[in-house]
Every structure is written in C-alpha cells, then in structure tokens.
Amino acid sequence: MKLHTALSIAGTDPSGGAGIMADLKSFQTRHVYGMAIVTSVVAQNTTGVHHVEHVSLESIERQLSDVYSDIEPQAVKTGMIALPEMMDVIYPYLNQSIPYVMDPVMIATSGDRLVSDEAVNFLKTKLIPLAAVVTPNRSEAEVLADMPISGERDIAIAAKRILSDMGPQVVVIKGGHIGTGATDYAFTKKGEARSWTSPKYDTIHTHGTGCTFSAVITAELAKGHDVMDAIGIAKEYISLAIKHNPGLGHGCGPVNHMAMKL
Ligand SMILES: Nc1ncnc2c1ncn2[C@@H]1O[C@H](COP(=O)(O)OP(=O)(O)O)[C@@H](O)[C@H]1O
Numbered sequence: 001m002k003l004h005t006a007l008s009i010a011g012t013d014p015s016g017g018a019g020i021m022a023d024l025k026s027f028q029t030r031h032v033y034g035m036a037i038v039t040s041v042v043a044q045n046t047t048g049v050h051h052v053e054h055v056s057l058e059s060i061e062r063q064l065s066d067v068y069s070d071i072e073p074q075a076v077k078t079g080m081i082a083l084p085e086m087m088d089v090i091y092p093y094l095n096q097s098i099p100y101v102m103d104p105v106m107i108a109t110s111g112d113r114l115v116s117d118e119a120v121n122f123l124k125t126k127l128i129p130l131a132a133v134v135t136p137n138r139s140e141a142e143v144l145a146d147m148p149i150s151g152e153r154d155i156a157i158a159a160k161r162i163l164s165d166m167g168p169q170v171v172v173i174k175g176g177h178i179g180t181g182a183t184d185y186a187f188t189k190k191g192e193a194r195s196w197t198s199p200k201y202d203t204i205h206t207h208g209t210g211c212t213f214s215a216v217i218t219a220e221l222a223k224g225h226d227v228m229d230a231i232g233i234a235k236e237y238i239s240l241a242i243k244h245n246p247g248l249g250h251g252c253g254p255v256n257h258m259a260m261k262l
C-alpha cells in the first residue's frame with residue numbers, strides 16, 4: 001500500500017499537544033506517513049514552557065540528510081526554529097518543488113517566547129519567501145507586517161504586506177485570537193481572498209491548535225490537494241479537535257486529533 005509522506009521540522013512537546021508530537025498525530029490521522037526532525041527539546045506541558053535545550057546544528061544537519069537521502073517528503077512544514085543558525089542549516093533542504101508550509105512559531109499559547117529576534121528576521125527574509133503557505137496567528141502577523149491588527153480591514157492590509165514584502169504563495173491569518181468568531185483568512189499572491197468560519201468554542205483547551213492546523217494543511221498538500229482545499233480541511237479538523245478536546249492536564253489542554261473522520 002502506497003502512502004503519501006510529510007515531514008515536520010520543529011520542537012518537541014513531551015505532553016503531546018503541540019510541536020512535533022501534534023504534527024505527527026495530525027499526519028497520521030490524515031493517513032499520511034509522518035517524519036520528523038527535532039530542532040529543540042522543550043520541557044513543556046499544558047501549564048507552560050519550563051525548559052528548552054537546542055539540538056546541535058550537526059545533529060539537525062544529520063537528521064535532514066538521513067531523511068532526504070532516503071524518503072523524500074511530498075510536503076514539509078516547519079514550526080519552532082529557535083535560532084538563525086538552525087535556519088541556515090534547514091534552508092538548503094527547502095526547495096520549491098516540494099510544498100512547504102511555514103508556521104511562524106514565535107510565542108506559545110501560554111505566552112512563552114519560543115524563538116529569538118534574529119530568528120524572526122531570518123524567517124522573514126529567507127524562509128517565508130520559499131513557502132507555499134505561511135500561517136501566522138494574530139500576534140505573529142502583527143510582527144511580520146509590523147502593524148497592529150484589530151479587525152478584518154487590518155487583516156487584509158497585513159496579509160498584503162506579508163505577500164508583497166516576503167513573497168509566499170499564500171498567507172493564512174488565523175483568527176483564533178481575533179473577534180468573537182473563529183474565522184481564518186487566506187490571501188494569495190494572485191489576488192484571491194477566502195475565509196472560513198467555525199463556531200468559537202468557549203474553552204481554554206487550545207494548546208497546539210496552530211501546530212495542528214498547519215500540519216493538516218501539510219498532510220493534504222502531500223496528497224496533492226489544492227491549497228484552498230487543504231486549508232478548508234484543516235479548518236474543519238481543528239474545529240472538531242477543539243470541540244471534542246479531551247480536557248487533559250492542569251492548564252490549557254490539548255485538542256483531540258482523532259475527532260475528525262478521514
Ligand atoms: N476557541 C476556538 N474555537 C474554534 N476555533 C478556534 C479557537 N481558537 C482557535 N481556533 C482555530 O484554531 C486554529 C489556530 O488558530 P490560533 O489559535 O489563532 O493559532 P495559534 O495556535 O498559532 O495561536 C485556527 O483555525 C483558529 O480559527
């Protein structure tokens with residue numbers, strides 16, 4: 001049986017809700033063969049981030065080389081890449097023939113900062129230009145577009161700035177932290193605009209929502225789906241995953257990666 005393949009390059013979450021663990025669960029439940037490269041080992045749980053140890057550049061390079069020389073992924077996503085030197089190592093492996101989803105992870109849901117200022121500059125100038133899709137939340141879009149965002153008008157302006165200044169194919173600004181609904185807005189380089197709305201669930205259990213959303217987009221791109229269809233599937237997946245969250249942990253708990261049927 002042939003399976004499509006996807007790769008996540010990101011940090012870990014031993015409590016299983018975010019980072020690489022969320023990505024692999026998302027790939028698996030979309031029936032895509034998941035692979036993963038660890039950039040940072042993060043001690044975190046539903047209450048916050050408590051310790052971070054970066055993996056050496058040599059190890060990241062060796063992990064990349066072992067994957068790409070053996071099982072080439074059909075789509076790739078990056079999450080937490082804390083240091084610009086790590087991006088230097090990863091950059092040559094990203095090429096335009098394999099769809100690349102860039103989740104510009106900067107701050108965890110708990111409010112803890114996950115990447116350095118220099119890394120943010122590097123991702124703006126080097127990684128985002130290679131992306132098929134970039135998926136900032138509200139505060140990440142504010143950093144990328146260098147403007148405050150409070151409503152739909154600002155979202156459109158910020159998205160256009162990200163598209164014209166950084167050159168990804170598509171930007172999706174996630175609305176989990178904007179307004180009273182849960183609306184996500186996609187804008188393409190070709191000038192298309194689309195949005196998806198789901199009910200906004202009144203819950204604190206949203207740990208890993210961003211990772212999961214971008215991982216599902218990656219899985220669907222690996223299958224060859226069109227970007228807009230992939231975003232629509234990811235929206236349905238995350239909405240069900242939040243609605244049916246398992247209520248685990250003592251803080252902002254994880255979502256349910258098994259809530260959506262294939
Ligand atoms: N309370 C909620 N109810 C329904 N959907 C939500 C809720 N919070 C976030 N989402 C959705 O989860 C996805 C991730 O969004 P967001 O939480 O903004 O990203 P991040 O985890 O990067 O901060 C988006 O599709 C967003 O609309």
Ligand SMILES: Cc1ncc(COP(=O)(O)O)c(N)n1
Binds near residue numbers: 105
């Ligand atoms: C290793 C790692 N990567 C990313 C996040 C952000 O998670 P969220 O999806 O809640 O924004 C996280 N908490 N840990």
